[in-house]
Amino acid sequence: MSDALRELYQEVIVDHGKRPRNFHRLEAPSHSAEGFNPLCGDQLRLELKLVDGVIEDIAFQGQGCAIAQASASLLTLAVKGMRQEQALELFARVHALLTEGPSGQVPTEALGKLVVLAGVWEFPLRVKCATLAWHTLRSALAGDTTPVSTE
Numbered sequence: 001m002s003d004a005l006r007e008l009y010q011e012v013i014v015d016h017g018k019r020p021r022n023f024h025r026l027e028a029p030s031h032s033a034e035g036f037n038p039l040c041g042d043q044l045r046l047e048l049k050l051v052d053g054v055i056e057d058i059a060f061q062g063q064g065c066a067i068a069q070a071s072a073s074l075l076t077l078a079v080k081g082m083r084q085e086q087a088l089e090l091f092a093r094v095h096a097l098l099t100e101g102p103s104g105q106v107p108t109e110a111l112g113k114l115v116v117l118a119g120v121w122e123f124p125l126r127v128k129c130a131t132l133a134w135h136t137l138r139s140a141l142a143g144d145t146t147p148v149s150t151e
């Protein structure tokens with residue numbers, strides 16, 4: 001990854017970490033889940049409104065490091081309006097990106113703006129911060145009410 005690209009990715013992460021989008025509660029969520037990353041102390045609650053298999057609205061609340069907040073913020077922007085199964089496909093792609101790195105199986109074009117998360121892969125200790133929201137999303141869609149832990 002070039003330095004310019006790395007800088008750009010960091011800027012986006014810092015921006016979303018400081019000013020997370022869709023950071024509020026939903027009025028009548030149909031699905032929700034909580035996630036914890038004990039390694040870093042990140043915690044979040046994800047709420048979504050699923051209507052006929054489409055994620056019509058999604059929001060989160062919680063506290064954590066910039067990467068956890070940014071990843072959750074980017075997640076909400078990415079999956080809003082998606083069908084449930086598309087969101088799960090995206091989960092699989094993001095998970096692969098974060099665990100295999102940008103030169104892995106996943107074409108970065110398939111990730112859209114989420115490609116900025118590729119920068120996190122270079123910091124193995126932060127990977128769980130970035131995957132937390134995604135595991136929580138999968139759990140919420142599955143209707144699983146057990147809090148998600150990355151450990």
Ligand code: ZN
Pocket residue numbers: 037040041042064065066067068129
């Ligand atoms: Zn963290």
